Amino acid sequence: MPDLLVAVPDAAMRDRLSPPPPGVELVVWALGSPPSDRRFDLLVLPYMIGAPSLGGLAGQDAAVVQAQMLGYDGVADHLPAGNVYCNAVDVHEAATGELALALILASQRGIPEFVTAARDGEWAHERYPGLAMQTVLLLGTGGVGRQVALRLAPFDVELLRVGRSARTDDLGTVHAWDDVDELLPKADIVVLAVPLDDSTRGLVDDSFLAAMAPGALLVNVARGPVVDTAALTRAVTAGRVRAAMDVTDPEPLPPEHALWTLPGVLISPHVGGDVGSMSRRMDRLVREQVALLLDGSPPKNVVVRT
Template sequence: MPQLRRPLVVAVPTEDLREALASVPATDVVVWDLSGEPPRPDLDVVVVPYMSDPTALTALEGLRPLLVQSQSIGYEGVSAVLPAGLTFSNAAGVHETSTAELAIGLMIASQRRLPALIRAQADHRWAHAASLSLADSRVLVVGQGGVGRAVVSRLRPFEVDVVRVAATHREDAEGVVWAVGELPGLLPDADVVVLAVPLNASTVGLVNREFLATMRPGALLVNVARGQVVVTEDLVEAVRAGQIRAALDVVDPEPLPPEHALWDLDEVLLTPHVGGHSAAMRPRVVALLRRQLDALSAGAPPHNVVIPARTTTPPAGA
């Protein structure tokens, strides 16, 4: 990629991001949230609105930016709608810390019965009782990408027995990483199972009736991956039967309809897909964008490319 001889033209979805990048040399920053007409035809970088539906990317048809930059790690559904010829990067490095932090918080809150204690506080009841703990438990972390590794590193000081699971069996400096195919032999001994896998053809519906039935009775399922990794109907059935408990930052469908059964299950703790949406997000997004602009200005390849430019757009559902 040749070094650019003109200012980079960058479209960001918010005024806040425009201000954060205003001081970057040799850069023109404009605001565009992919709705309406693009502000100019010569955009070099387009930053996608956070948590937007992938179909918003159809607004890029006819444009030829050097890079389309997401503010999320996941990019499911993007390939089917990203116009041909465009390069797409995800936000690896932005959300892992906050998502792992929330995963730990969900584990502690569920194990130590914080929702029940908060309800007791609202009723002015002194509800002293013993609870489960995170210490001395066995925690299965399924998925060893950025989020999974961040969860593991934060679990270590809690004096837990961490069992790592990934797509394939291997060994590294920290010991064994078990394969997803070996889960049936691992689930019965786990007190907590954390889902931190990407959403793809091999993980859709991974947690189904059989998976849940194999878990230790009363164990906790924590999902900070994607809602479709879990078969929701099977999860509701298992929780209602008293088989397992759940702490979920992501669900299917999302957002969860007001009448959905998950809202009213005592052994389910819900947060509305806020794992990466913390005060740590903005500075890390800005830092990533600055690195991308430095690379593009120098004629270097962009970082975090997950969908390289191609000549044709795959059909929907591909």
Template sequence: MSPSAAAIKTITFPDRDLLEAVGPLPAGIRGAVWDFAAAPDGLDVADVDGVVLPYLNAGAVLGALSRAGNLKFVQAQTTGVDGIREAVGDGVAIASAAGVHAASTAELAVGLVLASLRGIDTAVRDQLEGRWRHERRASLADRRVLLVGVGGIGAEIAKRLLPFEVELTRVGTQARDDDEGHVHGADELVQLAGATDVMIVITPLTDATRGLINAEVLAALPDGALVVNVARGAVVDSDALTAEVVSGRLKCAIDVFDPEPIPADHPLWKAENALITPHVGGDTSAFEPRIVRLLQRQLEALSNGNEPQNLVHPGRIWG
């Protein structure tokens, strides 16, 4: 099936504010609101060709997509698209919001590293008790940083680390060389972990990366090493990480975890060497203007029968 024979004519948005921000829509594209709690606003669900998923809690609405029997295209507002293909089937094309969250997530990754190494989290707790406690802390300068993930966000993190004068080692799916130097393969993680002060995890969640940072990798890290996860919680073995952190051997600074939200009685909440943020990596002031620009580009491409950006699964149209 050619793109022109299967053009996306009707696409829904999760809320009216986003629809209005993206408009006016290109000629030939009709927009509507579908919040997935009820039927699309003023539209038969059978007429829905394309769907923009909500940014937050998208996983909770995936089951509703089965009601759109003629669905051809799903646009995520997140970089990760885990669970979407399973919900809609192989015939539906899926695009991510890769690039939209790169700057914000890279900022948080570096911020978590700095806050943990320099003891800013400890200083905040001390401030609440009016306690002045001077101690020598680790600097990010001269730290051996292992960056697990070399995609768009990984590249942005690497760029932001350069001014801090770190010793950076990058890990991808397979060993290779690129314009920035050598990329090690994931099969080298245990060996590389032994010479790491800070591990930053930013690889996508796939069948191959689920539990990639397992007990063996964590055990190979030196005492006092810091694990930073801004990817997906399930990339890191939660039980193994918790055991290492609660024991005091490792430190963690995490924006994601498995499960989310972290249960209120989970031991990580009380671990002094754990720093936790509630999955806010991409949710900043930079998000809205960047997602609007991406959606405008996507709709323009679809209206012309062209392939959209960030296509992670081609479906029937572009397969």
């Protein structure tokens, strides 16, 4: 019998992780498959599954469940009892920070409008705000927020970061959450990089949007429900704000939803962390978890126990 039995969701991951360390057996087990009669020491989930899908683990004995996603909202409500759930820290943050910057630059330089005009052979010379010398309000100082801040550093912006409490870290000043109302009117760009929980669900509502500077850009690389979609639609329709978002609520938006075609809106289909390097980063995390378990140490990134 192996020292560790590791289940991965597909043959591609199994092949990338092969050969495993001595004493480790790799098997393929997809969520929703009939339960195995063997206990998995580490079970890696597929990428981009909703929390309700975790019910498919019922009946499958597993010591550690490893997600390929960073967010874990809803997991505690659906993970069967007796499981330890780890999220994918250091897998998606850099790529999500990269996308946040791409959304900001595209919106601030009019790239979507230029692309649309180019399809019609139109030379649509317009002046857009740009990014240099803009004030950026960044809500969230976790892994994604940090990566956004690092990528904004060379762009000559005034960066105002907000966390749970006021403090100073290696990147400078962090404002307290209570300062958001005071800071919102000062920002040309507001970036959401917060986790989804009871305190952030519906954070961006009518009053939040009304407090933003006229014409400011809202960028959401957090979770869709952080923003009240109806409120955002009203604000964009009225020309109060613009929006660039990688996540929506619902997700995906219905094809007929107004946000698809409203001027000043840029939507990407939840691809923040989904880049070519993701597999390499995820494989590295699985190898780290295997090494910890072989050593008799607890796994890293435990966020839920049921």
